[in-house]
Amino acid sequence: MxxxxxxxxxxxxxxxxxxxxxxxxxxxxxxxxxxxxxxxxxxxxxxxxxxxxxxxxxxxxxxxxRTKVDPAVAASDNDLDRCFSNFVERIEMELDDWGPDSPRGQAAGRMLDGPLHMEVFSVTNATREEQEAITRVILNDLAAHHTADIQTCGLEALFELLEEKFATFCEQMSVQAERAAVPxxxxxxxxxxxxxxxxxxxxxxxxxxxxxxxxxxxxxxxxxxxxxxxxxxxxxxxxxxxxxxxxxxxxxxxxxxxxxxxxxxxxxxxxxxx
Structure with a gap:
């Protein structure tokens, strides 16, 4: 016991x-x-x-x-996948281009070691239910603890776009759920x-x-x-x-x-x- x-x-x-x-x-x-x-x-x-x-x-x-997917959900899912992949790729480029000891490299490293430590495919290839939950955790962590790092890397616009794509994805997921009369x-x-x-x-x-x-x-x-x-x-x-x-x-x-x-x-x- x-x-x-x-x-x-x-x-x-x-x-x-x-x-x-x-x-x-x-x-x-x-x-x-x-x-x-x-x-x-x-x-x-x-x-x-x-x-x-x-x-x-x-x-x-x-x-x-799983049984009935609105085309708009699939489209928003694909848009979110591409935007998330591009965002992570840009951060990885910051580390490669500026080096790990530079301010930009250190900022990129903190994000990659923190909320973005997961492989991209483990987020984009997850089921939509899990992708919604995982991406929400990642974006909340970035917004709460890494705003300065995002600014240091000059990625504010791309992060805002990622948040917009995620909001659209969540909206389409909710519409789909309401149409199916499910919680x-x-x-x-x-x-x-x-x-x-x-x-x-x-x-x-x-x-x-x-x-x-x-x-x-x-x-x-x-x-x-x-x-x-x-x-x-x-x-x-x-x-x-x-x-x-x-x-x-x-x-x-x-x-x-x-x-x-x-x-x-x-x-x-x-x-x-x-």
Whole structure:
């Protein structure tokens, strides 16, 4: 059993709903076995049900995109692919042309070692669902932490164009989703935020019931919150390996391999991390 000290979740990671669901099912079972009050058992069960609903919504969205694609979506996808490839190529040229020790080379190096460390094809060849998520992370990171580097390399106009192409791509993806009467990306994000908030509620409820550093409280707290701590550990290991970049993946329940484009099965269980 993973021991959970009082301050375990002062710093935690945003996990995919499948991982929260994995932890919540085990937390619910542990809570029932050790006779926790209905408020704690019910809170864990709410997380389980919310994660199942997220799985169903994601399944609808992903399958709809695969079966019926509007030509405008494909066109915006191709435009985004070309623009992203050109942007990365220009940054690589900065490093080659000016050298790694020059201000422009250093700026380019920071971007290539940071949000742009992934191979271009791993972004452009991803499914549209995953490309939308990955590109959003990359652009947000560049805008938040590398504006000066972009300016140093003189690539403001190209970055603005890339943001425009991405916005068009996202708009076309949303139109496609609405036409297929499936959940939108915004709806998935909203549910993910609700799941995150419910997990925080469960942590607070359990910490309130077991507030001390005593052995008895440690055991009770760890039994219910241990599964969440395990997933937090796995997230930390993933981001350490990937230099705090990338999207924490789901896990194939059979092979234990990371999967970037999971299609949930028709049973009532979301994929379980190994």
């Amino acid at each position: 993973r021991q959970v000290p009082q301050n375990e979740f002062f710093s935690s990671y945003k996990l995919p709903p499948s991982r929260f669901g994995w932890a919540a099912r085990r937390a619910k079972t542990a809570a029932q076995e050790q006779g926790e009050p209905a408020s704690i058992v019910g809170c864990a069960d709410e997380i389980v049900q919310m994660c199942k609903r997220h799985t169903d919504m994601r399944r609808q969205r992903m399958l709809a995109k 939108t990306y915004a709806q998935l994000q909203e549910l993910e935020a609700e799941i995150q908030a419910k997990v925080v509620e469960l942590v607070n409820r359990v910490n309130g019931r077991y507030p001390t550093a005593s052995r008895a409280d440690l055991v009770g707290r760890s039994a219910v919150l241990g599964p969440f701590a395990i997933q937090n550990d796995r997230a930390a290991a993933f981001y350490k390996q990937n230099r705090n970049a990338g999207v924490l993946p789901d896990i194939d329940p059979d092979t234990g391999e990371n999967v970037t484009d999971p299609v949930p099965t028709d049973d009532d269980h979301e994929p379980e991390p190994a």
